[in-house]
Amino acid sequence: MRTDKELEIYFHIPFCIRKCLYCDFLSGPADEDTRRAYLEALMRETVERASEAEGYTVRSVFLGGGTPSVADAGQIQELLELLRKHYRLAEDAEITMEVNPGTVDMEKLTIYHRAGINRLSIGLQSTEDSELAAIGRIHTYEEFLEAYRAARTVGFDNINVDLMGALPGQTAESYGRTLDRVLALNPEHISAYSLIVEENTPLWDMVSEGTVKPWEEDRERELYWLTHERLCEAGYVHYEISNYAKPGRECRHNMGYWTRVDYLGLGIGAASLMGQKRFQNDTDREAYIREPMNRRCHMEYLSTREQMEETMFLGLRLLRGVSEKDFEECFGEKLSHVYGKVIERNMDDGLLQKEQGYVFLTQKGIDISNYVMARFLL
Numbered sequence: 284m285r286t287d288k289e290l291e292i293y294f295h296i297p298f299c300i301r302k303c304l305y306c307d308f309l310s311g312p313a314d315e316d317t318r319r320a321y322l323e324a325l326m327r328e329t330v331e332r333a334s335e336a337e338g339y340t341v342r343s344v345f346l347g348g349g350t351p352s353v354a355d356a357g358q359i360q361e362l363l364e365l366l367r368k369h370y371r372l373a374e375d376a377e378i379t380m381e382v383n384p385g386t387v388d389m390e391k392l393t394i395y396h397r398a399g400i401n402r403l404s405i406g407l408q409s410t411e412d413s414e415l416a417a418i419g420r421i422h423t424y425e426e427f428l429e430a431y432r433a434a435r436t437v438g439f440d441n442i443n444v445d446l447m448g449a450l451p452g453q454t455a456e457s458y459g460r461t462l463d464r465v466l467a468l469n470p471e472h473i474s475a476y477s478l479i480v481e482e483n484t485p486l487w488d489m490v491s492e493g494t495v496k497p498w499e500e501d502r503e504r505e506l507y508w509l510t511h512e513r514l515c516e517a518g519y520v521h522y523e524i525s526n527y528a529k530p531g532r533e534c535r536h537n538m539g540y541w542t543r544v545d546y547l548g549l550g551i552g553a554a555s556l557m558g559q560k561r562f563q564n565d566t567d568r569e570a571y572i573r574e575p576m577n578r579r580c581h582m583e584y585l586s587t588r589e590q591m592e593e594t595m596f597l598g599l600r601l602l603r604g605v606s607e608k609d610f611e612e613c614f615g616e617k618l619s620h621v622y623g624k625v626i627e628r629n630m631d632d633g634l635l636q637k638e639q640g641y642v643f644l645t646q647k648g649i650d651i652s653n654y655v656m657a658r659f660l661l
């Protein structure tokens with residue numbers, strides 16, 4: 284059966300060399316045998332779930348983690364071969380892999396490239412080694428440069444660099460240096476987030492003990508707008524609250540997520556959205572290795588109301604905003620009928636704007652985006 288339905292696939296590869304001090308993701312160190320066994324289980328799940336993707340064309344694939352580049356490169360290649368064999372993969376599918384400096388070399392990158400990975404997302408965070416050490420990253424700026432240059436040499440022409448603001452010991456000046464150095468490399472995409480101090484992380488304890496002082500919100504917002512100014516000046520399009528791309532290089536996978544394209548998550552903890560159904564695999568790594576199927580939990584059916592709310596929360600993250608036409612096509616109701624009053628109130632407060640069929644956040648709205656989005660709960 285052939286339809287136009289699009290699907291995105293996410294593979295969760297939960298391994299890292301060492302935990303960063305701020306990280307609460309489902310990831311951690313593991314020995315080689317465990318990593319191999321996990322990848323084998325992931326391949327089994329991939330094959331067995333193929334029937335769920337019937338009628339879909341896969342428009343993007345994302346290998347995330349953790350640090351997928353810690354896994355054996357040959358197994359990554361095998362995984363993608365299985366995906367091609369059992370799923371309908373669009374010819375121009377975007378296939379992204381997250382890599383960290385210090386875990387890749389020319390040989391691995393060559394295998395990824397040959398395997399069809401056509402986009403790399405490299406976790407840099409900062410070009411200041413003292414700032415990298417303060418958050419427990421395993422690599423230096425020099426190691427990032429080696430990985431970046433090797434990726435270019437191998438032929439990767441679509442690279443994202445992850446940056447982070449509000450780090451311990453960082454200043455607006457040092458952050459500006461990081462921006463300048465990264466811009467000089469001319470990556471196709473830059474993600475710039477602020478450090479969040481999550482509970483149950485060593486960084487949380489350091490903040491609680493007073494050994495690390497968190498950034499004040501005003502200063503953090505200054506970094507945000509500094510990023511916006513520098514990157515836009517350099518020709519990047521600010522297309523999502525924390526994401527910038529050269530024109531036409533927006534991350535297709537994440538765009539799909541923000542516009543609620545169906546996605547299938549494979550691996551521990553991976554979430555899926557298939558039509559109205561949302562579900563997740565559980566997080567037990569050992570159980571997954573023994574039996575990767577039957578691990579689904581938190582299955583829920585989203586009501587129309589919940590789907591509308593999600594459309595607004597996610598769509599407003601995009602700077603272009605939510606399309607009135609798409610909303611009506613999706614739900615058979617006009618956006619103004621469902622949210623007319625909320626939109627007007629936010630417009631009166633200078634937080635939202637409406638132009639050419641899109642409703643979007645103003646600069647003031649971006650600064651308090653969580654507050655604006657909460658107003659869209661029906």
Ligand code: SF4
Binds near residue numbers: 298299303308310406
């Ligand atoms: S590399 Fe990423 S996933 Fe791994 S510990 Fe650091 S922040 Fe977490």
